[in-house]
Amino acid sequence: MPRYRRKSGTRKFFGFLTFVGFVVFAVAGVMVLRNVINGDGVVLVVSNASGETPNTIPLDALDVERRSPRALQIGDLRLESPVRSVGLEEDGQLEVPDETEVGWYEYGSAPGLPGSTVLAGHVSWNRTVGPFHQLGNLEPGAQVDVIADDGTTRVYQVVERAVYDKDELPTDRIWRTTGDETLVLITCGGSYNPDIRRYRQNIVVYAVPISELPATSSVPTTESA
Secondary structure, three states: OHHHHHHHHHHHHHHHHHHHHHHHHHHHHHHHHHHHHOOOOOOOOOOOOOOOOOOOOOHHHOOOOOOOEEEEEEHHHOEEEEEEEEOEOOOOOEOOOOOOOEEEEOOOOOOOOOOEEEEEOOOEEOOEEOOOOOHHHOOOOOEEEEEEOOOOEEEEEEEEEEEEEOOOOOHHHHOOOOOOOEEEEEEEEEEEEOOOOEEEEEEEEEEEEEEEEOOOOOOOOOOOO
C-alpha cells in the first residue's frame, strides 16, 4: 500500500507541474500579443517604393484620366476603411496613414488603369489594431471592392498572398504602371522584432479586376483626402 501511495502522489505532482507549465505558456503568449498590438508605433516599412522602376512608364507621361481610390471594402475581413493618397517619406519609404485609414500610393497606378494600384495599411499603430490587421488571413478567391472618387466601385478577386523579407519585395511587380491591371495590398507580417518594434517581413496580396459597379449616391471620403 505505501508503494502505491507514493506512485499516485508522483503522478499528481507531475500533473500539477504540467498544468502550471501550460498556464505560464498561455500567459506568456497573451503578453506577447498584447505587446505587439499595444506597441507605441509599429512602423510599416516598405522598401524601394518608387513609381519609376525599370521597364515602366510614369502615368504622368500618359494621356489617361485617373480615378483616386477613396474607400476599401473587404467582406471576408469585415473591413471598411477610408483611403487617402500618400507618397514617399524623406528616407524613400512609403508613407502610410495611421490606424484609421489605408494609403494609396499616388505615384503608382490607379483603378482601371494598367499596372499595380498599391494600397498599404498598418497591422497595428498607436496602441490600436490597424486596418490590415487580418490581411494575412485573406485567401485567394476573396472579393475586394475599391470605391473611387467618382463613386464607381472596382471589384477585384484575390489571386495570391505572399510574404517577403522587407528588402526582397518584387519591385518590378509591385511598383509598375504598365502591364495587366493588378490591385496590391501591403502590410507588415511574419516574425515580430520587439527590440525595434517592427515586423521583419511584408505581407502582399495580389488581386485582379473582375467587374465594375456604377456610381452610388454616397462615396466615403476622408478629411485629409
